[in-house]
Amino acid sequence: MSTNTSTRQQVLVLYLATSALDSEVVGWSRYDGTARTSPTTGDSDEPPYKSGVHALEDGWRLFQAAQLIPPYPGHEYDVSFLKHEFFFEKVVEVDQ
Amino acid sequence: MARFVAHGSLRLDAVVPPEMNEEGIKVLGEGVPGVPYGSRITDVYPEGSFVRRLLEIPAVAGALRSLVGPDPTVDHHFVHIREPHEGQAQPLHGDAIIDVRTDAFDVQLMYYPQDVTLDMGGTLSVPGSHLRRTNESDTGRYQNLRGQSRLVCPAGTVVFLHHGLWHGGRRNDSDTVRYMFKIRFNPTVRQRRLWDTSDLADPRVRRELSTTFPWYEHATGRLEMYNRVLLWRALTGDDTFDLEYWVTRVSNRPQEDAA
Numbered sequence: 001m002s003t004n005t006s007t008r009q010q011v012l013v014l015y016l017a018t019s020a021l022d023s024e025v026v027g028w029s030r031y032d033g034t035a036r037t038s039p040t041t042g043d044s045d046e047p048p049y050k051s052g053v054h055a056l057e058d059g060w061r062l063f064q065a066a067q068l069i070p071p072y073p074g075h076e077y078d079v080s081f082l083k084h085e086f087f088f089e090k091v092v093e094v095d096q
Numbered sequence: 097m098a099r100f101v102a103h104g105s106l107r108l109d110a111v112v113p114p115e116m117n118e119e120g121i122k123v124l125g126e127g128v129p130g131v132p133y134g135s136r137i138t139d140v141y142p143e144g145s146f147v148r149r150l151l152e153i154p155a156v157a158g159a160l161r162s163l164v165g166p167d168p169t170v171d172h173h174f175v176h177i178r179e180p181h182e183g184q185a186q187p188l189h190g191d192a193i194i195d196v197r198t199d200a201f202d203v204q205l206m207y208y209p210q211d212v213t214l215d216m217g218g219t220l221s222v223p224g225s226h227l228r229r230t231n232e233s234d235t236g237r238y239q240n241l242r243g244q245s246r247l248v249c250p251a252g253t254v255v256f257l258h259h260g261l262w263h264g265g266r267r268n269d270s271d272t273v274r275y276m277f278k279i280r281f282n283p284t285v286r287q288r289r290l291w292d293t294s295d296l297a298d299p300r301v302r303r304e305l306s307t308t309f310p311w312y313e314h315a316t317g318r319l320e321m322y323n324r325v326l327l328w329r330a331l332t333g334d335d336t337f338d339l340e341y342w343v344t345r346v347s348n349r350p351q352e353d354a355a
Contacts, residue, residue: 029239041185042220042266
């Protein structure tokens with residue numbers, strides 16, 4: 001008997017302590033295209049991985065990394081968004 | 097004050113007495129009508145009213161006086177109600193719009209009239225985020241940051257937040273309605289040495305100001321110190337204050353010719 005399946009994307013965003021993928025995780029977000037889980041703001045105090053590379057080792061595929069952009073002249077000391085943002089995905093099968 | 101400058105918040109546990117908290121739940125449940133922006137406390141919270149008595153509690157009055165000075169105006173107030181098992185948390189945000197004042201700040205009083213447990217979705221806040229230049233909910237992508245604070249507190253707790261602090265109401269996964277009353281205050285005087293400054297030279301002041309937070313990236317964490325020094329200089333009037341030479345080093349541009 002055959003089962004109809006299709007794929008969905010799960011997204012993991014990691015914020016790292018430096019621009020290196022093997023540096024420590026300082027922030028994280030998750031989005032789940034399978035709707036099996038409903039991650040939201042402030043739902044965990046413990047990061048899912050110690051570093052970006054640890055996420056790779058668990059099967060997450062990196063698909064975007066933040067560019068290194070020099071500060072705008074005159075704003076070298078400003079603090080704003082987190083700089084070292086890495087997007088990962090897992091593509092998983094779901095029953096239709 | 098040094099702790100507030102580092103953390104961006106000041107927490108006063110159970111400073112409101114139980115009988116007032118019981119009354120507070122009722123008052124908040126019925127709603128507190130809005131007031132005109134920039135109102136005087138004495139004009140909008142009459143003598144004997146619940147909110148006026150809340151603001152007259154010595155620990156609350158003292159903190160407010162130290163942070164924004166005498167006679168601050170009421171920017172606005174709002175009753176936040178998080179319903180049981182509601183689906184979503186608020187996105188992480190700073191209130192109002194981007195506000196980059198370096199020598200003045202507003203505070204937001206948050207009053208919790210009931211015990212807040214973890215599953216009731218107490219306010220999420222991010223210590224040390226108040227000097228970040230971001231606009232309102234543009235930070236909504238950040239779900240969790242290391243060292244974040246998920247408020248769990250006894251009834252009668254009051255927290256003061258710097259206007260820029262990233263925060264948000266968490267999802268209420270409990271069976272209990274959660275209440276919080278917020279009032280934003282604007283200073284009406286220069287915020288310089290408004291608190292008891294007799295211990296400015298105490299080493300604990302410098303230690304508090306040197307606090308770092310687990311979510312800071314290594315390099316940007318140093319810029320946080322730089323900006324914190326500038327705020328402390330503004331609040332104390334001491335233009336020589338520094339931490340680890342961060343500001344002094346990059347300001348050094350000698351004008352004297354060599355002999």
